[in-house]
Amino acid sequence: MELMAHSSAFLLPTISGDHRPSFTYVLVVLNQRLPRFIPLLWKHSQLRVCADGGANRVYDEMPFLFPHEEALDVRHRYKPDVIEGDMDSIRMEVRDFYTSLGTKVVDESHDQDTTDLHKCISYIRDFTPDLDRSNLCVLVAGALGGRFDHEAGNINVLYRFSTMRIILISDDCLIYLLPRTHYHEIYIQSSVEGPHCGLIPIGMPSGNTTTTGLQWDLNDMEMRFGGLVSTSNIVRGEKVTVQSSSDLLWTISIKKT
Amino acid sequence: MDLMAHSSTFLLPTISGDHRPSLTYVLVLLNQRLPRTAQLRLCADGGANRVYDEMPLLFPHEDALDVRHRYKPDVIKGDMDSIRTEVLDFYTSLGTKVVDESHDQDTTDLHKCISYIRDFTPNLDKSNLCILVAGALGGRFDHEAGNINVLYRFSTMRIILISDDCLIYLLPRTHYHEIYIQSSVEGPNCGLIPIGMPSASTTTTGLQWDLTNMEMTFGGLISTSNIVKGEKVTVQSSSDLLWTISIKKT
Numbered sequence: 001m002e003l004m005a006h007s008s009a010f011l012l013p014t015i016s017g018d019h020r021p022s023f024t025y026v027l028v029v030l031n032q033r034l035p036r037f038i039p040l041l042w043k044h045s046q047l048r049v050c051a052d053g054g055a056n057r058v059y060d061e062m063p064f065l066f067p068h069e070e071a072l073d074v075r076h077r078y079k080p081d082v083i084e085g086d087m088d089s090i091r092m093e094v095r096d097f098y099t100s101l102g103t104k105v106v107d108e109s110h111d112q113d114t115t116d117l118h119k120c121i122s123y124i125r126d127f128t129p130d131l132d133r134s135n136l137c138v139l140v141a142g143a144l145g146g147r148f149d150h151e152a153g154n155i156n157v158l159y160r161f162s163t164m165r166i167i168l169i170s171d172d173c174l175i176y177l178l179p180r181t182h183y184h185e186i187y188i189q190s191s192v193e194g195p196h197c198g199l200i201p202i203g204m205p206s207g208n209t210t211t212t213g214l215q216w217d218l219n220d221m222e223m224r225f226g227g228l229v230s231t232s233n234i235v236r237g238e239k240v241t242v243q244s245s246s247d248l249l250w251t252i253s254i255k256k257t
Numbered sequence: 258m259d260l261m262a263h264s265s266t267f268l269l270p271t272i273s274g275d276h277r278p279s280l281t282y283v284l285v286l287l288n289q290r291l292p293r294t295a296q297l298r299l300c301a302d303g304g305a306n307r308v309y310d311e312m313p314l315l316f317p318h319e320d321a322l323d324v325r326h327r328y329k330p331d332v333i334k335g336d337m338d339s340i341r342t343e344v345l346d347f348y349t350s351l352g353t354k355v356v357d358e359s360h361d362q363d364t365t366d367l368h369k370c371i372s373y374i375r376d377f378t379p380n381l382d383k384s385n386l387c388i389l390v391a392g393a394l395g396g397r398f399d400h401e402a403g404n405i406n407v408l409y410r411f412s413t414m415r416i417i418l419i420s421d422d423c424l425i426y427l428l429p430r431t432h433y434h435e436i437y438i439q440s441s442v443e444g445p446n447c448g449l450i451p452i453g454m455p456s457a458s459t460t461t462t463g464l465q466w467d468l469t470n471m472e473m474t475f476g477g478l479i480s481t482s483n484i485v486k487g488e489k490v491t492v493q494s495s496s497d498l499l500w501t502i503s504i505k506k507t
Contacts, residue, residue, distance in 0.1 A: 115481065115482065144395075144398060145394075145395040145396075145422075146395075146422050146423075147422050147423050147446060147503055148394060148422075148423045148425050148448070148450075148499075148501040149423070149446065149447065149448030149450070149480075149482060149483070149501050149503075150481065150482070152448060152450045152452075152479060152499075152501075153448075153479065153481035153482065155475070156475050156476070156479050156481070159475045159476040160476055160477075162476065170398075172397050172398075173396075173397050173398045173399070175398050196397060196399060197399065198398070198402060200398075200399070201453075202402075202453075203451070203452070203454075203455065203474060203475025203476065204454065204455065204474075204475070205453065205454065224453060224454075225405070225406055225452055225453025225454070226409035226410055226453060226497075227410075229402055229403060229406045230399075231365065231399040231400065231402055231406070232365065232399060232400070232403065233399070249398075249402075251397075251399050251402075
């Protein structure tokens with residue numbers, strides 16, 4: 001079974017060259033309040049995509065993160081590369097502002113069958129030839145909280161694009177898929193994440209999960225909704241390993257600074 | 258198959274007598290809108306801090322102490338690692354019952370509260386009990402998942418998780434469900450989510466995008482951003498589903 005390594009290096013102020021694995025980050029911003037560390041995610045990313053109303057959020061809220069600067073300067077500096085989606089949330093003046101700065105707008109209003117996040121991930125996968133995709137990692141802000149059906153739809157995108165690395169990030173935590181096809185090593189960046197964590201068998205029970213590096217490690221344990229789900233667990237040390245017979249969601253808390 | 262009827266009348270300013278089904282409400286506040294209709298009010302550990310700190314902010318023209326007296330929980334329960342000492346003392350002095358479960362680290366605070374309500378409340382009419390939980394969603398995802406798991410672990414009880422934006426409850430596969438929509442306070446956005454297990458077959462009526470014997474699974478189709486049409490939604494499924502509907506901003 002192949003090894004898959006994970007690390008939240010994108011939460012660090014700088015990503016040093018010896019951090020392994022090394023990734024090409026793409027940022028997707030959805031239509032919820034921006035997490036306080038979004039400028040950091042923006043800085044680490046090679047491409048920045050707003051999903052529809054996510055563009056309103058960047059326009060409105062980014063200047064608040066830089067209260068001593070001119071709003072217009074901040075908006076120029078934090079200009080998305082692409083705005084994608086069904087365009088039913090983005091305000092006209094926001095769309096015009098970014099279009100005038102050269103942001104590419106991909107209007108998918110004809111497609112009502114997939115969520116805005118789904119459209120963004122498809123776009124990133126299929127229409128970005130200039131991006132080094134050998135080690136792509138998509139960071140998604142604004143996917144959690146708010147309406148639960150939106151949150152569930154966003155989590156479903158992780159399952160539908162299970163061969164891509166996609167991380168859902170909020171102010172409080174991050175989530176990503178651990179596909180059953182791999183043995184997972186999760187390197188813990190303890191200055192910025194943890195210690196609270198969990199392994200969640202969303203969508204399907206897991207007959208068998210084994211971990212190392214947790215306060216309450218699992219040993220060939222069955223997990224399912226209605227039975228045991230690993231929540232309020234604690235990371236111990238620098239590395240957690242996970243192997244499971246089903247896809248699991250890994251979640252870890254983000255430290256307040 | 259037995260019919261199970263649902264209605265979010267607890268969101269209405271008053272619940273009139275002809276609203277069916279008529280339920281006994283219990284409110285559980287976790288560490289995060291209160292119907293006056295609750296017969297019993299529990300705070301799970303740090304939920305007591307929330308009531309103490311935040312209730313007066315909802316009544317800014319009143320004296321904080323008056324508000325705190327009026328909104329006194331009946332029970333505070335949990336492992337007591339979040340509640341502040343002065344909050345615990347304040348409510349104890351007013352007669353709130355404190356159930357300290359700090360020895361039990363295997364279950365979440367919500368789980369402990371639901372067990373308590375089920376097992377230790379003889380004075381409550383439990384023939385038609387409905388537990389409303391505030392503060393179960395958002396925040397840390399592992400907490401949220403643990404709270405959703407409580408719905409599955411106590412699947413024979415009516416438990417509704419409520420946030421500012423939406424509510425969630427379980428539709429057990431054992432029943433045919435009729436959901437009466439209170440359109441003044443909820444909707445139109447809704448969804449049906451097969452969180453724990455795929456559903457081989459789900460059939461609905463009353464939705465913009467109804468399902469007919471449709472398979473739903475993570476990795477495939479799940480019903481999100483659906484829309485309620487009209488006053489009643491019906492659901493029948495071969496697996497337990499989560500129903501979710503948005504709450505209107507007023």
